[in-house]
Amino acid sequence: MSKRIQLLCSHRNLPDDIFEHSKDTAWAGVDRGTKILLEQAIRPVFTVGDFDSVSDEEYKWIAEHISIAPVPAEKADTDLALGVAQAVERGYDEIAIYGATGGRLDHFMGAMQLLKAPAYQKYLVQLVDQQNEITLLTTGEHVLQNDTRYYYISFVPASDDVTLSLRGFKYDLDKVTLKEGTTLTISNEFDTSKAYVNVHQGMVYQMRSRDKKDNE
Numbered sequence: 001m002s003k004r005i006q007l008l009c010s011h012r013n014l015p016d017d018i019f020e021h022s023k024d025t026a027w028a029g030v031d032r033g034t035k036i037l038l039e040q041a042i043r044p045v046f047t048v049g050d051f052d053s054v055s056d057e058e059y060k061w062i063a064e065h066i067s068i069a070p071v072p073a074e075k076a077d078t079d080l081a082l083g084v085a086q087a088v089e090r091g092y093d094e095i096a097i098y099g100a101t102g103g104r105l106d107h108f109m110g111a112m113q114l115l116k117a118p119a120y121q122k123y124l125v126q127l128v129d130q131q132n133e134i135t136l137l138t139t140g141e142h143v144l145q146n147d148t149r150y151y152y153i154s155f156v157p158a159s160d161d162v163t164l165s166l167r168g169f170k171y172d173l174d175k176v177t178l179k180e181g182t183t184l185t186i187s188n189e190f191d192t193s194k195a196y197v198n199v200h201q202g203m204v205y206q207m208r209s210r211d212k213k214d215n216e
Contacts, residue, residue, distance in 0.1 A: 002124075005045065005092040007083050008033030010053070010099035013129035018098065026092070030083040033099055038065050048086055049079040078110050084120065094124045101129045115205070116158055133208045142197040142206075144168075146190040150208035155185040155197070162202035168195030175200060 005026040010033060015021075019040045029037050031049030035058055038044075043066065051059055051070050062068060071082060080100060087095050100111040115125055115136040127134040133150065136158060144153075155164060155178075162178040170189040178184060185204075197206070 002094050003092045004094035004096070005087050005090075006096045006098060007080070007087065008037055008044075008098050009080055010103065011036055012099050012102040013131070014098055015128065015130050028083055028087060030099075031079045034066070034068065035062050036099075038062065046086055046090070048083045078107065080107075080111055081114055084114055084125065088120065088123065092123075096126045096128050098128055100127055101132070112205070116203070121203075131210055131212055135206045136203055137197060137199050137206050138203045139199050139201065142199070144190075144195045144197060144206075146193050146195070147208060150210045152187050152189060152209045154187060154205075154207040154209065156205040156207060157182060157202065158205050159202040162204055163200035164204065165198040165200065166195070167198075168192040178202075178204075 005028055006022060007028045007030050009030045019042065026045045027037050027042050029035075029044040029047040029049075031051055032053040034044060034047045034049070034051075035054055047066065047068050049071065051062070051068070054062065071079070077085075080097065084095060084097075097111060101108055111127055112134070114120065115127070115134070121136065121138050124135065133147075137155075153169070155166070157178045157180045160180050163175055164173055164178055164185070165175050166173040166185075166188070168191055170191050173185070176184070197204075
C-alpha cells in the first residue's frame with residue numbers, strides 16, 4: 001500500500017484550496033513551508049531546512065509551536081533534497097512537492113534534478129503547482145488516466161536518445177527516437193480516457209499542464 005506525503009517549500013503557485021483539500025494528508029515543512037503549514041493549523045510530520053527564508057521573529061514563532069533542528073546554511077544539498085531524502089527514510093513512496101516553482105530558476109532546476117536522482121526513480125515524486133504536475137517516467141509501459149484538471153500533456157526527454165511510443169493521445173508515436181532539445185512531444189492531448197506511454201529507452205519528464213484563467 002502506498003504511503004503519501006506532501007512537502008511544502010513556500011506559498012508560491014499553490015493550487016486553489018490545497019490545504020482544505022489535503023487536511024488528512026501527511027505534510028512536511030521545508031524551510032519557510034513550516035511556517036505556512038503551522039499558520040494553516042497543520043502540524044508537519046517533520047521539518048527540514050536552515051530557515052534562512054524566515055525572519056528572526058518568524059523563526060522564534062515557529063520554534064514556539066514545533067521542535068525544529070536547523071541544518072547548517074553551508075551544506076552539500078538543498079533543503080528540498082534533504083526533505084525528499086527524509087521522506088524516503090520514513091517510508092513514504094509517494095512524494096508531492098509544492099511551492100518549488102515560480103521563484104529562483106536554480107532552485108527549480110534543482111528540484112527537477114531530484115526527479116532524475118537514481119535513488120528516487122522507483123518512487124512517485126511529483127512537482128505540483130497551480131498549473132502543472134511534473135513526474136519522471138522511466139523505462140517501461142505506463143498507463144495514464146485522463147485528468148480533466150490538465151488539458152495538455154507533454155513528454156520532455158530527460159536523457160539522450162529516448163525511444164518513445166504513445167497510444168491514446170491526439171498525437172500518437174510509434175518507437176520514435178527523441179534527442180534532448182526536441183520540442184516534438186510538447187502540448188499533446190488525451191484522445192481517450194486511458195492512454196499508454198511506452199518508454200523503450202531512456203526517461204522522460206511527463207508534464208500535465210493547463211492554461212491560467214484570466215482571473216487568476
